[in-house]
Amino acid sequence: MSEHNTNIEYTHRGIPPVLSRVSSALLLIGILVAIISYLTDPVRSAFNNIVLLMLLTSVGVGSLFLIGIEYLAGAVWSTPFRRVFEFLASVVLVIPVIAIPVYLNVHSVYHWSHTDAVAADKILSGKEPYLNETFFLIRLIAYFVVWIVFYFIFTSNSKKQDKTKDQKLTKRNIRFSALFMPLFALTLTFSAIDFLMSLEPHWFSTIFGVYFFAGTVLASLAAGTFLVIMFVQKGYFIKGIIKDHYYSFGALLFAFINFWAYIAFSQYMLIWYANLPEETFWFINKWEGSWMYFSIFLIITHFLVPYFALLSQPSKMNEKRLKFMSIWILFAHIIDLYWLVLPTFNPEGFVFSWNEIGFIILGLGLILTMFNWKARKENIIPIGDPKLKRGLDFRL
Amino acid sequence: MNKKYLYGGVGLFDSPDDIIKAASETSEKGFKKFDVHTPYPVHGMDSAMKLKPSKLAYFSLVFGLTGTFSALALMYWTSSIDYPVIIGGKPFFSFPAYVPIMFELTVLLAAVMTVVTLISIFFKFPNISHPLHDTQYMKAVSSDRYGICIEPDENHTIEEIELFLKSLGAKDITKIYYDDEELKYKNVILQPKFLLFLALIAVIVSGATYFSLNKLMFMQPFNWMREQAKVIPQESSAFFTDGFGMRMPVEGTVARENLPYLFKNQPEEAGKFLINPLEANEENLNLGKKKYDIYCSPCHGYFGEGDSRLRGQFPNPPSIHSEKVRNWSDGRIFHVVTEGQNIMPSYSTQLTNNERWATILYLRVLQRSFNAKESDLR
Numbered sequence: 167m168s169e170h171n172t173n174i175e176y177t178h179r180g181i182p183p184v185l186s187r188v189s190s191a192l193l194l195i196g197i198l199v200a201i202i203s204y205l206t207d208p209v210r211s212a213f214n215n216i217v218l219l220m221l222l223t224s225v226g227v228g229s230l231f232l233i234g235i236e237y238l239a240g241a242v243w244s245t246p247f248r249r250v251f252e253f254l255a256s257v258v259l260v261i262p263v264i265a266i267p268v269y270l271n272v273h274s275v276y277h278w279s280h281t282d283a284v285a286a287d288k289i290l291s292g293k294e295p296y297l298n299e300t301f302f303l304i305r306l307i308a309y310f311v312v313w314i315v316f317y318f319i320f321t322s323n324s325k326k327q328d329k330t331k332d333q334k335l336t337k338r339n340i341r342f343s344a345l346f347m348p349l350f351a352l353t354l355t356f357s358a359i360d361f362l363m364s365l366e367p368h369w370f371s372t373i374f375g376v377y378f379f380a381g382t383v384l385a386s387l388a389a390g391t392f393l394v395i396m397f398v399q400k401g402y403f404i405k406g407i408i409k410d411h412y413y414s415f416g417a418l419l420f421a422f423i424n425f426w427a428y429i430a431f432s433q434y435m436l437i438w439y440a441n442l443p444e445e446t447f448w449f450i451n452k453w454e455g456s457w458m459y460f461s462i463f464l465i466i467t468h469f470l471v472p473y474f475a476l477l478s479q480p481s482k483m484n485e486k487r488l489k490f491m492s493i494w495i496l497f498a499h500i501i502d503l504y505w506l507v508l509p510t511f512n513p514e515g516f517v518f519s520w521n522e523i524g525f526i527i528l529g530l531g532l533i534l535t536m537f538n539w540k541a542r543k544e545n546i547i548p549i550g551d552p553k554l555k556r557g558l559d560f561r562l
Numbered sequence: 563m564n565k566k567y568l569y570g571g572v573g574l575f576d577s578p579d580d581i582i583k584a585a586s587e588t589s590e591k592g593f594k595k596f597d598v599h600t601p602y603p604v605h606g607m608d609s610a611m612k613l614k615p616s617k618l619a620y621f622s623l624v625f626g627l628t629g630t631f632s633a634l635a636l637m638y639w640t641s642s643i644d645y646p647v648i649i650g651g652k653p654f655f656s657f658p659a660y661v662p663i664m665f666e667l668t669v670l671l672a673a674v675m676t677v678v679t680l681i682s683i684f685f686k687f688p689n690i691s692h693p694l695h696d697t698q699y700m701k702a703v704s705s706d707r708y709g710i711c712i713e714p715d716e717n718h719t720i721e722e723i724e725l726f727l728k729s730l731g732a733k734d735i736t737k738i739y740y741d742d743e744e745l746k747y748k749n750v751i752l753q754p755k756f757l758l759f760l761a762l763i764a765v766i767v768s769g770a771t772y773f774s775l776n777k778l779m780f781m782q783p784f785n786w787m788r789e790q791a792k793v794i795p796q797e798s799s800a801f802f803t804d805g806f807g808m809r810m811p812v813e814g815t816v817a818r819e820n821l822p823y824l825f826k827n828q829p830e831e832a833g834k835f836l837i838n839p840l841e842a843n844e845e846n847l848n849l850g851k852k853k854y855d856i857y858c859s860p861c862h863g864y865f866g867e868g869d870s871r872l873r874g875q876f877p878n879p880p881s882i883h884s885e886k887v888r889n890w891s892d893g894r895i896f897h898v899v900t901e902g903q904n905i906m907p908s909y910s911t912q913l914t915n916n917e918r919w920a921t922i923l924y925l926r927v928l929q930r931s932f933n934a935k936e937s938d939l940r
Binding site: 409410431434435438439441477478479480560561562 | 605606607608609615619623650651652658659661662
């Protein structure tokens, strides 16, 4: 089994034309709507911008995590698909750009950015050493630097291997993955705290970072699964991808659906049980008015439907089912982000119109555009990776 | 001599790739009864053998759901119907509190019962014998080789099987026989006599342990005056005719600081005859403020203006700065706090007599602060 990738047959075919058409359409419409939205309602747009930012973070940084975990665990089944996640990880390059409008509108979305309000508030002035504009900016830059640096390290080593077939590059990436994991945990946790939790600066939940992590892995995995299946179906991938590979995607998605529900419920139950006003108000806000229906909707779309849809073994291998569910899960994650952000904007009830749709379209457009940009010119299979052959021969 | 029956033909291979190839060719060829034996799980075997997904999962599902709903039923019955206790002010039917138990029981029943089902239905426990046991073949496949075993069926005779194995490139092809006795073999461990014997030993050992530790060798290392000639709570006593050590209090006993209230339903009399026994000193006023803030302020507001913090979940009370209340005597207010008034509940169980009087002192302070006299301002 150890012969060295001698009989890998792969020719680079770029991307299916439909994908590039869809992505440019989404991107154009998205940018247009976002600009109009900013001109008409800047505050609402800034809140939507946070949803967009966190969506890109989930997909981009989550993909980096999946790359790192593959190296660290020495996984072989996922090696043929690693490039898909490397391409998706290129989304981290646009995250800083998308963060700029949020930073410029910091006063309209983050209550803690008003120094007078902080001074009048005992709790907020206690948090002031952490929650202030300067430190906020420093932290953002630190996150972006970490993500982008590791993106370039992982992908450039991997790309170099296509030509040199040098096994040492795998070793090097394994070392960097070990370094990346703790940094990933810290940056992801704190970015969740900074962008999402600090929307309600009085509120705190120590499990919040894990909650966002669960959604992050789901979003990146779902995006990758969808693209893999689509590329295989249209013949743009390598031959030899079988049900057993799909099963692994399905099983991981299923596991993280459960993990998300477990964490979300843990967070809810502890707060519900202790019943302390300084914690409960966050959930009460999400139960006020029509937000109640939205919260129930979240439980159904993010847990019940995917749980039963992926419960049985055959359903995890079913190409069609998996393709549909990966899109479903990606949207469920967007709904989750929306549920985390928008109640602060409009506590009375949930609002949904062209502004929200526009930003979601922009998010999908950006992800696809970045992916296409990479996939058009680079191999979508890591043809120099020593684990590739074993990955293709993977059987359950 | 026992009669020998033919079980099937077996052949051995040297590598996992060979056995995968053999398995897929065998299933291709239409053999129905065959099995593969390897020293460790070989990936890809399911599809090579064309195995259908196991039915075991349905058992897991059913038992898992049984766990979910029995936990729900258990929690519902115990905490909402049979023994309702208020915990942390939560409703008797508190679904979030049940979820962890439902989850645990789901996992427990699904996991344990899946194993039990596997052993008892699929492996037909307590039958633990198999024709392949104690064969050269079994020895080989449990150390370093990969074997396939094909049983004859209506379309394939044993000779055909042997030829087929040879064509696959198998080595050490042999026929496997088993005898009567093997079929009927029951492990001694599972004989009822033996099980009864085990149970008997368990009873004897535990009984003997209890007797020797608690009776025979019982010794208290230090008794720290534990044995005394007094009656301790819950102890029985031969002295009293009813046999209880604990007695009911004598008729008319009152708990300390809880003198019975003499002016039930007589607000006017209370106002006339009750006098505040406390002095308005710092200590009493501090006590009054503390109690007022805890017990009265949720409805009456911190300053008694009737600005409740209960967000409309309880009707707002009138202000205590009204002409009427200001002219009331302390005793009259004491009556309200003790007995309650219309929808305001009684506070006699939360506040002792003295605490009530202290609260009233503080209430007077509040009133005075809203209607300060000229002299107070100086």
